Amino acid sequence: MTQELHIVGGGMAGSEAAWQAAKLGVNVVLHEMRPKVKTFAHQTGMFGEMVCSNSFRSDDSEQNAVGLLHWEMRQADGLIMNTAYTHRLPAGGALAVDRDAFAEAVTEALTSLPNIRISYEEIDELPDDGQWIFATGPLTSPKLGEAIQKETGADRLAFFDAIAPIVYAESIDMSVAWRQSRYDKGETEEEQKAYINCPMTKAQYEAFIDALLTADKTEFHEGETAGYFDGCLPIEVMAERGRETLRHGPMKPVGLTNANDPQNKPYAVVQLRRDNALGTLYNIVGFQTKMKYGAQTDVFKMIPGLQNASFARLGGIHRNTFLNSPTLLDAQMRLRSKPNIRFAGQVTGVEGYVESAAMGLLAGRFAAAEILGKSIPYAPQDSAHGALIHHITGGAEAKTFQPMNVNFGLFRPLDEIVKGGRRGRKDRYKGYTDRAKTVWSEWLENQ
Structure with missing residues (x-):
């Protein structure tokens, strides 16, 4: 019998991780403490609830790093991005959604998959066995936070959101x-x-x-x-x-x-x-x-x-609680001291709905591959996903680590030098996105 994957948290990251793993054929147990255990910010027990803005920010995949992340997620059949496009609202160049309709659709998509089982119980410890992804977001419960602190041996980092x-x-x-x-x-x-x-x-x-x-x-x-x-x-x-x-x-x-x-x-x-x-x-x-x-x-x-x-x-x-990920997580988002546990979403030190969902996408795929006994390469560093995960799992300075949005400053420089000097900003950004789309497409094809 195939080992189950347990995912804790039904926000952007947990929902995306569950979707990716289930679509790859893994049996998933999605643990969500809401609505039984409430949080300060959430209003419902639905998956993918947006508690702050209703915007996924810029949708420009040629001149904006977060728009590129949108594109990459859709290429990977991402639940969050595909649902966002279905329920988008007019917002100029931004991707904004009807938050209630969005959360209802995410919930319906997850509960309709036969290999996803929902458990509305609070998880307040880090298990020693089984495959787990913790995507508890910025509102990690106090008991679970204490368990994480005990395991990592380090004070939790936090800012106020x-x-x-x-x-x-x-x-x-x-x-x-x-x-x-x-x-x-x-x-x-x-x-x-x-x-x-x-x-x-x-x-x-x-x-x-x-x-x-x-x-x-x-x-x-x-x-x-x-x-x-x-x-x-x-x-x-x-x-x-x-x-x-x-x-x-x-x-x-x-x-x-x-x-x-x-x-x-x-x-x-x-x-x-x-x-x-x-x-x-x-x-x-x-x-x-x-x-x-x-x-x-x-x-x-x-x-x-x-x-x-x-x-x-x-x-x-x-x-808002987050890990010092450069010291605690490996390149596949596993906790170094407990490799059966991965973290995803804002708790890893990314900021924003899109970035959180993107880390859920990777964690879900990495965990599914491990359970199925398949080899999966690390996310290519020249993609938006790869640039972001590289930053949080080793590229950032641990002593000053703070949550980060995806941005072109995280990307490796382009090799090409154009006549008369370096590329202009628009050409440079287009170069980043062209390169990213190529390596991301190749990465998906090789799985």
Whole structure:
């Protein structure tokens, strides 16, 4: 009888790992403690639930590393990416989805496979035998976290991750706000108007910054010290770094023209992105926050167009746990001290839905090959998957290891030198993606 593969966690990484292994013919037991054991951020017991943004970020597979990761996952029949494309929403050049329909489809896909068995029990230890993948994400339960800490002999690394609020579309004042994607990006009119934009004058922006800086915020318990991941900073932290930081970040006014007042350029703009297929919910882009609930409603209603806003969900903050993977994991994501256990997803030190699912894809394939007695080569380093896993399992400096999004800085340089000097950025990025697509396709063909 074929050995079962146990996967702990039904988020992006665990769902993708289960799908990949099951499709390769392995019997899978998918352990998910929700809804029996709840977390701070999750609302349901569905697999693949999106707890923060509803976006998988850029879908450009020729000029963007995360878009390349999208492409590679689809070539590998990835559940997360294929489902995302099925339930995508207009979002300019981004891949955004209806989060409820997405999670329902992921859940249906996994529960419909005959060789996947679901167990709704909490796993709070690291087993000594059997093949296991732990994909428990940033909200690893305290008991399991203690077991990991005991096994690794090292303190867990952690940062605090924040969630952006969601607004009911009907409560947005469209006589003030307008619909437009930045630089009118998108192939259709719907995509070119995928975002709702709320303009601010200089005086309104300054008052907003003052309110952010003085608002009541969540305080951490004594002894809790952790940094933030720069790709998901709370807006209050950005404001504390300088009064103009937000205006050059999520509130930048570039590429936008106020349809209600085209002659006056806004000093700053708050963007909202559609969050469901009905278009009834919009999330405030980049507005992760650690403000207390009462303060959030007061401060966010200062945004022109949101003065009468009604919130489907307010923002929040939670602790994000991850391993020092360069010291603990091998190139096939096995725990060096317990090779029967692999880790996948954000707990390995990648950041983002896409990166988490990508690590689940690799872990699922590696584990399935081992169970089936097959040899599988390491992910090619010149692919997006390979560049990312190389970084977290040995390429990064262990002493300063922090969660990382996929980016072209993780890729090995191109050999070609063009006439007159090195390639320009666009040519260089295209070179990276062309090379990656070739080696990834070859890797898949050789399995």
